[in-house]
Every structure is written in C-alpha cells, then in structure tokens.
Amino acid sequence: MPDVDRAAAGRAAIAARRARAAVKQAVHHRLRRALDVAETAWADPTTPEGSLRVRELLTSIPGIGATRVARIMAELGIADAKRVGGLGSRQRERLREWLEAREGAPSRPVSRLVVLAGPTAVGKGTVSTYIRDHYPDVLLSVSATTRAPRPGEVDGEHYYFVTDEDFDAMIERGDFLEYATVHNASRYGTPRPPIDAALAQGRSVLLEIDLQGARAVRAAMPEALLVFLLPPSWEELVRRLTGRGTEDAAEQSRRLDTARIELAAQDEFDVKVVNRDVGRAAQEVVELLAVPGAPSARTRS
Numbered sequence: 001m002p003d004v005d006r007a008a009a010g011r012a013a014i015a016a017r018r019a020r021a022a023v024k025q026a027v028h029h030r031l032r033r034a035l036d037v038a039e040t041a042w043a044d045p046t047t048p049e050g051s052l053r054v055r056e057l058l059t060s061i062p063g064i065g066a067t068r069v070a071r072i073m074a075e076l077g078i079a080d081a082k083r084v085g086g087l088g089s090r091q092r093e094r095l096r097e098w099l100e101a102r103e104g105a106p107s108r109p110v111s112r113l114v115v116l117a118g119p120t121a122v123g124k125g126t127v128s129t130y131i132r133d134h135y136p137d138v139l140l141s142v143s144a145t146t147r148a149p150r151p152g153e154v155d156g157e158h159y160y161f162v163t164d165e166d167f168d169a170m171i172e173r174g175d176f177l178e179y180a181t182v183h184n185a186s187r188y189g190t191p192r193p194p195i196d197a198a199l200a201q202g203r204s205v206l207l208e209i210d211l212q213g214a215r216a217v218r219a220a221m222p223e224a225l226l227v228f229l230l231p232p233s234w235e236e237l238v239r240r241l242t243g244r245g246t247e248d249a250a251e252q253s254r255r256l257d258t259a260r261i262e263l264a265a266q267d268e269f270d271v272k273v274v275n276r277d278v279g280r281a282a283q284e285v286v287e288l289l290a291v292p293g294a295p296s297a298r299t300r301s
C-alpha cells in the first residue's frame with residue numbers, strides 16, 4: 001500500500017476507535033452518574049436526588065427507553081411511581097447491583113498506556129500514588145523536573161529533581177518522550193526508556209502529565225488512552241489548591257490560569273473521570289488500564 005494510503009487508513013482507524021470509545025464513555029459516564037445520584041439520595045432522601053423517580057433515573061441512561069424501563073423496574077420489584085429516596089433496603093440493593101453490573105460490563109476502552117491529565121490540584125498526584133500503592137503491576141512514570149522539591153518529596157520517587165543544565169542535556173540525548181514548560185514556570189519531562197521497557201514486558205504504564213504533554217504523547221503514540229481528571233466543581237478545585245498549601249498566592253494564581261485553559265480542552269480526551277473520592281477515581285482509571293487482577297466495578301466496596 002502506498003505510504004499516503006497507509007497514513008490515511010491509520011488516521012481513519014484511530015478516528016473510528018475514538019468514536020467508539022466516546023460512545024462507550026458516554027454510556028459509562030451516565031451509569032456512573034446514575035449510581036452517584038442514587039448514593040446521594042440514599043445518604044439523604046431529602047435531597048433533590050431523593051425525590052427523583054426511579055424511572056427518571058433509569059431513562060437518563062443512553063439506550064434505555066420507557067418500555068425497557070418498565071421491564072427493568074418490574075424485574076427489580078420497584079413500583080412505577082417510586083422515588084429513589086423512598087426505596088427500601090432490598091430495592092436499593094437490587095438497583096445498585098443492576099447499575100454496577102451494567103457499569104462493570106466490559107465495554108470501556110482499555111490501553112496499556114494511559115495518560116492522566118487535568119487541572120492543577122484536581123488530585124492527579126494523589127490518584128496516581130493510590131494506583132502505584134495498590135496496583136504494583138502498573139508502572140507509574142517518574143518525570144524529571146527543574147522545580148524544587150516540596151517538603152516530603154523524594155528524588156527518584158516523586159520526580160527526578162534536576163538542574164536546568166541537566167534538563168538541557170536530557171533533551172540533547174533524546175531521553176524524553178515529551179517535555180514542556182508548565183504553568184509558565186518550571187520544565188517537566190517524561191523519560192522514555194522506562195516506558196519502552198515496561199511496555200515491551202507487557203506491563204501497563206501510567207503517565208501523570210500536563211495538557212501539552214498529553215497532546216505530545218498522543219502524537220508520538222496514538223495508541224495511548226488520554227484520561228482527563230475533573231474536580232467536582234471549580235470551588236472544590238480552588239479549595240484543594242489552597243488547602244494543599246504548597247504554592248504561594250502568585251503561583252496559585254498562575255496555576256489557576258492554566259487550569260482554565262486545561263478545563264477548556266477536556267473534550268480532546270478519550271475519557272473523563274470526576275475525582276470525588278480518591279479510591280473510586282483510581283479504580284475508574286485502573287479499569288482503563290490493561291491490569292491483571294484489577295477488581296471490576298462489581299467488587300467495589
């Protein structure tokens with residue numbers, strides 16, 4: 001096949017894969033949302049979620065129309081007019097199981113190379129650390145950076161802390177899969193050799209990098225799956241950034257400027273995950289990685 005045709009076929013295959021992933025992600029997202037709504041209603045039936053009718057909750061899931069809803073509710077033993085907050089404990093359990101079984105169905109895209117990006121302080125580092133600690137089969141890439149270590153950060157574990165000269169030398173040697181200046185401040189780069197070695201051994205790899213890095217990895221390795229971590233709200237994002245207390249006011253403001261740009265680019269990503277709860281967000285990311293022994297959504301506590 002001529003090179004031009006091969007390139008066009010490759011682009012078409014990638015576009016088709018992204019389209020399929022987007023549809024699956026939309027269904028998954030609505031199922032996840034339905035579960036969140038139900039859990040909120042059961043934690044406090046006086047909330048707006050509590051007064052939602054079960055049939056409304058179920059029709060919010062793509063592909064489920066009125067006829068199917070009636071059949072599902074009959075199977076679950078839930079009367080047509082029931083509200084989510086008014087369900088008894090057995091009905092709740094049956095509905096939860098039904099939603100989790102759907103959500104855990106093997107319909108999501110899975111990749112050996114996942115890029116986790118998202119705005120400052122959304123919890124990328126926290127979620128990645130949770131994955132590293134709970135799923136040792138996954139290689140969490142350690143970046144090089146020219147920024148100074150924060151209290152408690154360990155060289156070689158959180159980052160390779162290097163000088164500007166070292167960073168330049170690494171660029172010269174072609175050590176990086178990608179690198180960027182982030183928040184108009186320090187430089188960060190992803191060392192390529194450990195990633196190639198892990199993928200060659202069949203291990204899954206997680207990169208926790210910024211938007212520019214995510215775009216560069218997509219260009220270099222189109223098989224990578226790009227995941228965008230979202231905060232529950234802008235206010236919560238600001239709370240997390242200020243609560244972390246590791247940046248002064250000027251740096252916080254610079255990071256929030258970048259955060260606005262990053263949030264505006266979220267639709268470029270294959271999958272979006274909301275970080276309400278660290279363990280849950282980590283599990284959602286792990287389910288996108290081809291990891292042997294990772295628990296399915298059905299076994300989530």
Ligand SMILES: Nc1ncnc2c1ncn2[C@@H]1O[C@H](COP(=O)(O)OP(=O)(O)OP(=O)(O)O)[C@@H](O)[C@H]1O
Pocket residue numbers: 118119120121122123124125126127240241243244255275276277278
């Ligand atoms: N689900 C969560 N609920 C509440 N707090 C959280 C959650 N996830 C992370 N945090 C807290 O938010 C703060 C920011 O988290 P973290 O440093 O992991 O963010 P980040 O996305 O890696 O930030 P940056 O891009 O600036 O490095 C931390 O104090 C962390 O403990």
Ligand SMILES: Nc1nc2c(ncn2[C@@H]2O[C@H](COP(=O)(O)O)[C@@H](O)[C@H]2O)c(=O)[nH]1
Pocket residue numbers: 117118119120124143144147178179180182188189190208209210211212213214
């Ligand atoms: N493009 C890259 N971005 C990276 C890399 N490693 C980390 N990052 C991102 O930088 C910011 C700031 O990190 P912080 O530790 O100073 O708070 C954050 O968005 C990281 O995801 C990398 O190798 N390449």
